[in-house]
Amino acid sequence: MSTNHERATAGARGRPDYIRIEGLSKHFGDGGGGVLALKDIDCGIEQGSFVTIVGPSGCGKSTLLRILAGLLDYDIGRVVLDGQPIRGTRRDVGVVFQSSILLPWRTILENVMLPAEVLGIPAKQARERAMQLLQMVRLEGFEHKLPRQLSGGMQQRASIARALLHDPKILLMDEPFGALDAMTRERMNLELQRIWMESGKTVVLITHSIPEAVFLGDRVFVMSPRPGTLERVLPVDLPRPRSMEVMSHPAFAAASASIRERFSHAASFD
Numbered sequence: 001m002s003t004n005h006e007r008a009t010a011g012a013r014g015r016p017d018y019i020r021i022e023g024l025s026k027h028f029g030d031g032g033g034g035v036l037a038l039k040d041i042d043c044g045i046e047q048g049s050f051v052t053i054v055g056p057s058g059c060g061k062s063t064l065l066r067i068l069a070g071l072l073d074y075d076i077g078r079v080v081l082d083g084q085p086i087r088g089t090r091r092d093v094g095v096v097f098q099s100s101i102l103l104p105w106r107t108i109l110e111n112v113m114l115p116a117e118v119l120g121i122p123a124k125q126a127r128e129r130a131m132q133l134l135q136m137v138r139l140e141g142f143e144h145k146l147p148r149q150l151s152g153g154m155q156q157r158a159s160i161a162r163a164l165l166h167d168p169k170i171l172l173m174d175e176p177f178g179a180l181d182a183m184t185r186e187r188m189n190l191e192l193q194r195i196w197m198e199s200g201k202t203v204v205l206i207t208h209s210i211p212e213a214v215f216l217g218d219r220v221f222v223m224s225p226r227p228g229t230l231e232r233v234l235p236v237d238l239p240r241p242r243s244m245e246v247m248s249h250p251a252f253a254a255a256s257a258s259i260r261e262r263f264s265h266a267a268s269f270d
């Protein structure tokens with residue numbers, strides 16, 4: 001089995017894009033009173049790669065992710081996933097939002113198994129898979145606890161397990177660690193990198209943290225203020241697996257500085 005890193009490199013050598021976005025624009029509302037949220041987005045994402053997205057608040061990051069998740073319609077352009085235009089939600093996509101949205105009255109195991117009911121996965125099979133995933137996110141032993149008995153970081157790991165229950169090929173994450181303290185967040189970054197490398201998923205993650213974007217991404221997509229355009233795609237050429245020490249590497253500092261410089265005049269960076 002090839003590693004994610006090899007796959008990302010293979011992609012760079014010219015494999016077709018797994019996700020392809022062409023001339024995408026998104027407008028909310030009608031005529032003069034509306035908002036142009038995204039404008040002329042063009043990009044490709046290789047299978048098994050890790051893309052992070054940063055940009056000023058309100059520039060359309062969540063809008064872009066919701067379009068990729070099939071949760072939101074778009075007006076102009078084409079969004080193709082594995083050769084098929086995205087229209088509506090799909091089984092090969094898993095989504096994680098900032099707050100873990102676990103049901104408080106269900107145990108962690110029952111929460112992770114939730115998508116099985118919607119997707120019609122047999123309970124026995126879903127349970128086995130959920131237990132494997134809970135092991136992968138290092139929550140074994142917490143299956144029968146309620147969400148409130150777990151820390152924020154643990155709850156978010158449960159959310160990641162839940163998003164992976166139906167074995168989607170793509171994991172979309174919208175500021176998944178935004179509510180966590182700095183130390184927990186660093187640990188979650190390491191965990192997510194490991195999960196990504198073990199699972200072979202394609203990951204697209206939005207963050208307002210420049211270090212997080214550089215640490216996790218094979219490439220960082222930098223968006224402009226609204227209407228959101230894809231201003232820059234920054235490759236991060238640092239070996240995997242990355243440890244926190246990579247943050248003191250000159251290439252890490254250079255990548256972070258070049259993104260930061262981009263936003264030095266933006267009113268609010270989110």
Ligand SMILES: Nc1ncnc2c1ncn2[C@@H]1O[C@H](COP(=O)(O)OP(=O)(O)O)[C@@H](O)[C@H]1O
Nearest residue numbers: 028029035037056057058059060061062063064
């Ligand atoms: N459902 C909606 N209806 C109208 N405007 C929206 C809707 N969702 C987002 N917007 C607007 O689109 C712009 C981009 O929003 P969003 O994608 O949430 O930005 P970001 O995630 O980068 O902060 C914002 O101006 C926001 O107010």
Ligand SMILES: [Mg+2]
Nearest residue numbers: 061062063174
């Ligand atoms: Mg957002």
